[in-house]
Amino acid sequence: MSYYFSKTLPIAFDDAVQRTVDALKAEGFGIITEIDVKQTFKQKINVDFRNYRILGACNPALAHEALQIEDKVGTMLPCNVVVQDVGQNRTEVAAIDPVASMQAIDNVDLKRAAEKVRGKLKQVIDRL
Numbered sequence: 001m002s003y004y005f006s007k008t009l010p011i012a013f014d015d016a017v018q019r020t021v022d023a024l025k026a027e028g029f030g031i032i033t034e035i036d037v038k039q040t041f042k043q044k045i046n047v048d049f050r051n052y053r054i055l056g057a058c059n060p061a062l063a064h065e066a067l068q069i070e071d072k073v074g075t076m077l078p079c080n081v082v083v084q085d086v087g088q089n090r091t092e093v094a095a096i097d098p099v100a101s102m103q104a105i106d107n108v109d110l111k112r113a114a115e116k117v118r119g120k121l122k123q124v125i126d127r128l
Contacts, residue, residue, distance in 0.1 A: 003101065006094035007125050008086060013051040016091035016128075017083050020055065023127045024081065027120045029057040032078055051085035057095075062117050069109045076101055079121060093128055095121040 009016050021031060033056030041047045056078040066073045082094045098114040098121070 003097055004094045005097060005122060005125055006092055007128050008090055008092045009128055010090055012089060013083065013085045013091050016093060017053055017055075019128055020081060020083055020093050020124070023124045024055070024057050026127065027124050028059045028061065029079070029120070029124070030060070032056050032058045051083075051091075053083045055081040055083065057081050057121075059117065059120065062113065062120070066110060066113045066117075069113055070105060070107055073102075073105065073110065079117060081121075081124070093125060095125055097121075 009019070011019070024031065033054075035054040035056075037052035037054060038049045041049045057080070058078040063077055066077070079098060080096050082092075084092050084094075086092045098117040099111065102110055102114040
């Protein structure tokens with residue numbers, strides 16, 4: 001089982017980031033963290049890196065449901081979505097598969113909740 005699903009878009013990086021944020025919002029996710037890996041690597045370790053952004057996406061209703069089921073699941077939140085430049089004016093968007101990431105937790109109810117999140121994240125990737 002893969003731990004993510006992805007799509008490569010024939011568009012510039014910044015356009016892909018905006019399109020991804022918009023698609024996440026359409027599925028009820030807000031961006032609660034945003035890490036610019038390229039900028040961070042340059043500032044912290046003086047390394048040049050490709051455009052790479054990690055979006056921490058959270059659907060509050062689904063996060064609440066998951067936390068009601070398993071209070072330590074917060075260690076695995078938010079759902080990360082990666083947007084990265086893969087060259088030649090192409091950008092890949094990849095989202096964590098929450099069902100795969102929750103396999104470590106033996107809880108049937110949590111698996112059902114993760115399947116709801118998976119469906120929404122797949123919708124995000126499909127609409128890009």
